[in-house]
Structures are given as structure tokens and as C-alpha cells.
Amino acid sequence: MSETGEEFDLLAIETLKSRYLQEGEKDWEDVCKRVAKAIALNRGEYTEFLDIILSKAFIPSSPTLMNAGTPSGQLSACFVIPVEDGIEKIFDSVKTAALIQKTGGGTGFNFSKIRPDGSVTVSGVGTASGPVALMRLFNEATEIVKHFGKRRGANMGILDISHNDIISFIRAKRTEGVLSNFNISVMLTDSFMSLADEGRMDEVWNTETGTKIGEIFSEIVEGIWRNGEPGVLFYDHINRDNFTPALGDISATNPCGEEPLLPFESCNLGSINLSILVEEGKVNRDSLREAVRKAVRFLDNEIDVNVYPVPEIEKATKKTRKIGLGVMGFHDMLLKLGLPYDSEEALRLAEKLMGQINRAAIRESEKLAAEKGPFPEYENSIWEFPVRNATLTAIAPTGTISILAGCSAGIEPVFSWVYRRARIAGKEFMLVHPLFETHFKQKLSKPDYNRLLEHVYAHGTLQDITDSKIVSEEEKGLFRSALDINWKTHIDIQAAFQRHCHAGISKTINMPVDAGKEDIGKALIYAWKQGLKGLTIYRTGSRQHVVLNLKKR
Ligand code: UDP
Structure with missing residues (x-):
């Protein structure tokens, strides 16, 4: 019997029907067969790929599930598109973004090359409108393309901390509803962060505008406090892991931030379901390694069978062959192991697991390099031995594929044990987390269980329940949500x-x-x-x- 609750199964089926089934397909197995067939190069691979996807041990991200084996054939979720200063080039970038979003991919841009608001244009006639006004153009394009695609287009807009328009950029999303197709992020540097950390808030950061460290820092804090925007990116940490520095610095990421990429690179994502790796109270490390091995082959094959939106993307992607293997169901795994999310053991497990995944992924990429050759820019990279992929691991939000898998998203703690899910295909779902349900249904009488559900639904937590017969201190530790x-x-x-x-x-x-x-x-x-x-x-x-x-x- 499935471990997920009935409502969770129902939600997975509704999601599958509304977004992934192609004409003539009736269930998950049909989707898996189409996808495995499109990505496998031979029968052996087909069987392996079908096995991991069908069992939900590994699920590729939405564009692959939607488009593999269809006329679109576009498989990647993440793209970074450069934005140059100049009308023609800007509209080229808008066009590329539109072509990507039509197929369900997300696009990230760093707008720092755009000259600031009010400066003189190249032709010397009129004044430039600056990055923030330009972002509206990209936003509108996404708004229109939305109606052609199966999933909402998403953008990441980035501006460097030293750009003259940084304050208006930080404030760009302060009014609710503005730039609704964008996440925005400030690209911070070590030098800015060190000064902020040392409390040197009165020092001038930008000598052209006279803006002080403190002004910028408090604008960022204010924006986040008000509505969670902007996000921040740490330039030096991102570029510390730039495996191909000869190809340039990394200045942008995809919309949800998990894939820092070079201009025109795309990346295929896929996630391993940690939750189902728990067997008899232990993590099955052999199954984990097996899943990683197959997943790396799967994601690497995708690079060759992918249909690229424009030639520049194909060229850049095939130079480095980056793939993004990640995880989902981490909190469910902890619950099954009886470990609270906020415990030393959880931290140690996180570190150990991801270390194993990364090592197993590198090993497989090394084998692939021996079979098929390393990524073409390997000689120009900082890798000390040949691998097939310049980077291998990334952790995506898994917003939809975790619903298909019936597990907690990415490495997030469960947001709420009981909640109502907005209408999907005309239905409203009341969802109780399956592991919460199993645990408390077994322990409590029906009326007590129902009272517990009502309490958690109304209060959003069980931490304030004082009756230890209903919820013990140990259970409070285990069932802590986000x-x-x-x-x-x-x-x-x-x-x-x-x-x-x-x-x-x-x-x-x-x-x-x-x-x-x-x-x-x-x-x-x-x-x-x-x-x-x-x-x-x-x-x-x-x-x-x-x-x-x-x-x-
Ligand atoms: N993404 C997008 N539109 C969306 C959701 C996601 O373009 O509505 C892109 C974006 O680049 C994001 C990536 O897909 O970072 C992965 O998102 P997620 O893991 O939630 O996708 P899933 O595969 O679960 O659908």
C-alpha cells in the first residue's frame, strides 16, 4: 500500500492529468514510458530509466516530463540569458526568453550592463530608462507568452550591488502585483558584506551616487521585511564554484536561484526522492547510489537529445554539459527516521547524504567521460580529472514533482501538517500530511484525532497544545513545521x-x-x-x- 494519504494520491493524479498527460496517455506509467524512451540510447538504459522514474525514486523536472518525446522536445528548466545595453540586443533577449518560456523553462538575467536611469543614450538623443523600466518589458512578454505555455513563465532579475540604480531596483517590487513574473535578487559581493558586517554603515559605497552602505543594506532589509523581495545572491560564493573560470564570471541564476549559469547556458534538473530510501528505520545507501548513477546518465543523455530554443543556447550548454541533480523529501526522510528537522542529527545527515550524492555523481560523470569523453571545455576547467559534466548537483524547489512523488519539497521543512490546497482542476483538497496522519491516527481516538486536526488547521502548529496525552514533548520536537x-x-x-x-x-x-x-x-x-x-x-x-x-x- 502506498505510504501517502488518499488525498495526496488524489492531488498527484489531478496534477498529472492537468499538466503532464499527453494525448493518448492515461497514467503515470504512460508518461514514464514516453520519457524513458525519449532519453534512453539503448534498451538497457530504457529499462533503468523507466525503473527509477516509475518507482518515483528519481523524477526529472517538469519540462522533461512535459516535453520529452513530443514535438517540442525542450527538456531544460533553467536558462540564463545575457542582456546587453542597446535596443536591438535587448529585444533579442526578450525574444529568446519568450521562446524558452513557451516550453516551460525559466529564465534569469543580470541587468547590470544596462546604463542607469537618466543617462545619455548611445545615439546621444534622449535618456536611458534604466534596468527597472526594462524589466517591465520582459515582464509583459512573459505575461503574454503565459497563454501559450503549460506552465507559468518565471524570470529572475538581478542587479549588481554597485549599479547606480540599485536603490530603485531593490524597491522595484514594493507595490504588490508589479513585476509579478519576476523574482528579483541583488548580487552582493564579499567586500560589501564585510563592510556591512563590520557595521561601517556610514561609509559611501557608490561614489557616483553617494549612496552609503547602510542605506543599501537597510533598503534590502526593508524590502524583505515588507514582502520577501529582493532575494540576495552572493557573487563570490557563486564564483568560488565556477568550474570554468576561463569562460567568464557567473553573474546570474535561473528563477529560483539553484542554478548559477554562464550566459546562454541551460541546465536539466532532476531530483532523488529521499523519503522512499528509508527502509526499516535506516537509509538504504546502496539504493541511493544506484539512483544517483542512473540519474546522472539520464540527465547527461538529455543534453544530447534536447531540442534547444536557439543555437547560442545549444552551443553554450554543450561546452560545459552542466546537470542539476538534487533531492526532495528530506523532511519526510527525517520524520521516518524519527529525527527532528532542527537537530544535530539532521544537520549531520544532511551533510553526509549530500556528500555521498555528490561523490557518487562525480564518479558516474568520470565513468561517462571515459566512455564518451569529458565536457569539451574540460581542459580549460579547474577539474583535476576528466568528468563529463562541469557541475553535477543543484537542489531545486521541486514545487510540482514533489507533489507527483507525494513527498515534502526539496530540503524544505513541511510547511503545515494540515492545510487546504487551492482548487486544482475544479476540486478543493483538505490535506493532512501522510506521516502525521499515520502517526496520530494510530495513537489517538477518533474524536481526539479530529480535535487535533482542527487545532493544527486553525493555529498552524501543534506546539501550543498543552495536553501531553494528545501531543507529547517528543512529538512536539518531531512535528515542527517550517x-x-x-x-x-x-x-x-x-x-x-x-x-x-x-x-x-x-x-x-x-x-x-x-x-x-x-x-x-x-x-x-x-x-x-x-x-x-x-x-x-x-x-x-x-x-x-x-x-x-x-x-x-
Ligand atoms: N520554473 C519555471 N516556472 C514555474 C516553476 C519553475 O520556469 O512555474 C523553473 C525555474 O527555473 C525553477 C525550475 O523550473 O527554478 C525548477 O522549479 P521546480 O523544481 O519547482 O519545478 P518542478 O520540476 O517541480 O515543476
Whole structure:
């Protein structure tokens, strides 16, 4: 019997039907067969690929599930498109982004080459409108292309901390609904962060504009406190892991931040389901290694069978052959092992697991290099032995594929044990986390169990339940959800995974509604010191639509 609750199965089926089934397909198995057939180069691979996807031990990201074996054939989720200063080039970038988004891929841009608002244009006639105004152009293009694609187009807009328009960029999303197809991130450097950390807030950062360190830092903090925007990226940490520095610096990531890429590179993502690796209270390390081995081959094959939106992307991608193998179901794994998310053991496990995955992935890439040759830019890279892929690991949000797998998303803690899921295909679902359900249904009488559900639904937590017969102290430790967990722990877990991950990690650092601005400032500094490549903080209820939902409730 499946471990997921009935409602979870129902949600997976509805998601599958509404987004992934092609004409003539009726279930998950049909999707897996189409995908495995499109990616496998021979019968042996077909059987291996079918096995890992069908069993949900590994699931490739949405564009692959949607497009493999179809006329579109575009398999990648992540792209970075350069934006040069000049009308013609800018519209070329908009066009490339539109072609990518039509197929379900997400695009990231660094707008720092665009001259600041008000400066004189190249022709000397009129003034430049600056990066923020330009982002609206990209945003509108996404808005229109949305209607042609199966999934919402997503953009990441980035601006370097030394750009003259940095303050207006940080404020660009302050009004709810503006630039709704963008996540925005400030690209921070070590030198800026060191000065902020030393409290040298009165020092001038930008001599042209006279803007001080403190002004910029507090604008970022203010924006995050208000509605979670902007996110931040740490340039030096990203480029510390640039395996091909001869090809240039990395200045942008895909929309959710897990893939820092060079201009025109694309990357195929896929995630291993950690939850199903727990057998009799232990992690099955052999199954993990097997899944990694097959997944690396799968993702590497994708690079050759992929249909690229424009020739520049094919060229850049095939030079480095980056793949993004990640994980999902980490919190479910911890629950099955009886370990609280905020425990020393969880941190140690995160580190150990990701270390194993990274090593196994490198080993497989080494074998692939021996069979098929290393990535073409290998000689220009910092790798000391030949591998087939310049980078191998990245942790994606797994927003949809974790629903298909019926496990917790990425490395996130479960957001809530009981919640209502907005309508999908005309149905509304009341969801109880399957492991929570199994645990408390066994222990409690039916009326007590129902009272517990009502309490958790209304309060969003079980930490405030005083009756120890309903919830013991130990259970309170185990069943802590995203908001019961301190921001520091969120960052520590992200850092533990990051230490063994080539690319980046998509994760939200949740803070309670009453978190202060000083907490946000501290979190930014702490995350930088822990070596993260980027950070997204979200203070509960700080976005309008969330507030409305709460009121309605
Ligand atoms: N993405 C996108 N539009 C979306 C969701 C995701 O373009 O609506 C892209 C984006 O680059 C993101 C990546 O897909 O970083 C992976 O997202 P996720 O893991 O949530 O995708 P899934 O495979 O679960 O659908």
C-alpha cells in the first residue's frame, strides 16, 4: 500500500492529468514510458530509466516530463540569458526568453550592463530608462507568452550591488502585483558584506551616487521585511564554484536561484526522492547510489537529445554539459527516521547524504567521460580529472514533482501538517500530511484525532497544545513545521547541503509574522558567513494575497 494519504494520491493524479498527460496517455506509467524512451540510447538504459522514474525514486523536472518525446522536445528548466545595453540586443533577449518560456523553462538575467536611469543614450538623443523600466518589458512578454505555455513563465532579475540604480531596483517590487513574473535578487559581493558586517554603515559605497552602505543594506532589509523581495545572491560564493573560470564570471541564476549559469547556458534538473530510501528505520545507501548513477546518465543523455530554443543556447550548454541533480523529501526522510528537522542529527545527515550524492555523481560523470569523453571545455576547467559534466548537483524547489512523488519539497521543512490546497482542476483538497496522519491516527481516538486536526488547521502548529496525552514533548520536537523552526536552523540546513553541492540551492527561510528587521539583517550576514550562494527570506503573511486568505479563513 502506498505510504501517502488518499488525498495526496488524489492531488498527484489531478496534477498529472492537468499538466503532464499527453494525448493518448492515461497514467503515470504512460508518461514514464514516453520519457524513458525519449532519453534512453539503448534498451538497457530504457529499462533503468523507466525503473527509477516509475518507482518515483528519481523524477526529472517538469519540462522533461512535459516535453520529452513530443514535438517540442525542450527538456531544460533553467536558462540564463545575457542582456546587453542597446535596443536591438535587448529585444533579442526578450525574444529568446519568450521562446524558452513557451516550453516551460525559466529564465534569469543580470541587468547590470544596462546604463542607469537618466543617462545619455548611445545615439546621444534622449535618456536611458534604466534596468527597472526594462524589466517591465520582459515582464509583459512573459505575461503574454503565459497563454501559450503549460506552465507559468518565471524570470529572475538581478542587479549588481554597485549599479547606480540599485536603490530603485531593490524597491522595484514594493507595490504588490508589479513585476509579478519576476523574482528579483541583488548580487552582493564579499567586500560589501564585510563592510556591512563590520557595521561601517556610514561609509559611501557608490561614489557616483553617494549612496552609503547602510542605506543599501537597510533598503534590502526593508524590502524583505515588507514582502520577501529582493532575494540576495552572493557573487563570490557563486564564483568560488565556477568550474570554468576561463569562460567568464557567473553573474546570474535561473528563477529560483539553484542554478548559477554562464550566459546562454541551460541546465536539466532532476531530483532523488529521499523519503522512499528509508527502509526499516535506516537509509538504504546502496539504493541511493544506484539512483544517483542512473540519474546522472539520464540527465547527461538529455543534453544530447534536447531540442534547444536557439543555437547560442545549444552551443553554450554543450561546452560545459552542466546537470542539476538534487533531492526532495528530506523532511519526510527525517520524520521516518524519527529525527527532528532542527537537530544535530539532521544537520549531520544532511551533510553526509549530500556528500555521498555528490561523490557518487562525480564518479558516474568520470565513468561517462571515459566512455564518451569529458565536457569539451574540460581542459580549460579547474577539474583535476576528466568528468563529463562541469557541475553535477543543484537542489531545486521541486514545487510540482514533489507533489507527483507525494513527498515534502526539496530540503524544505513541511510547511503545515494540515492545510487546504487551492482548487486544482475544479476540486478543493483538505490535506493532512501522510506521516502525521499515520502517526496520530494510530495513537489517538477518533474524536481526539479530529480535535487535533482542527487545532493544527486553525493555529498552524501543534506546539501550543498543552495536553501531553494528545501531543507529547517528543512529538512536539518531531512535528515542527517550517514556522516552528528558527531561521538559523533553516540556514544551517541549507549550508550543510550547500557544502556538498556544485551549483546552488532553492530554499525559503521562513520567519514568523512578528520577526523584526534586525532579524532579517542578522540572517543576511549569517547566511553569507555560512557560505550560502543565495538566500530567500519570507516573513509569514507579509504578502497581500496571503493576508487575504487568512482573513477569509
Ligand atoms: N520554473 C519555471 N516556472 C514555474 C516553476 C519553475 O520556469 O512555474 C523553473 C525555474 O527555473 C525553477 C525550475 O523550473 O527554478 C525548477 O522549479 P521546480 O523544481 O519547482 O519545478 P518542478 O520540476 O517541480 O515543476
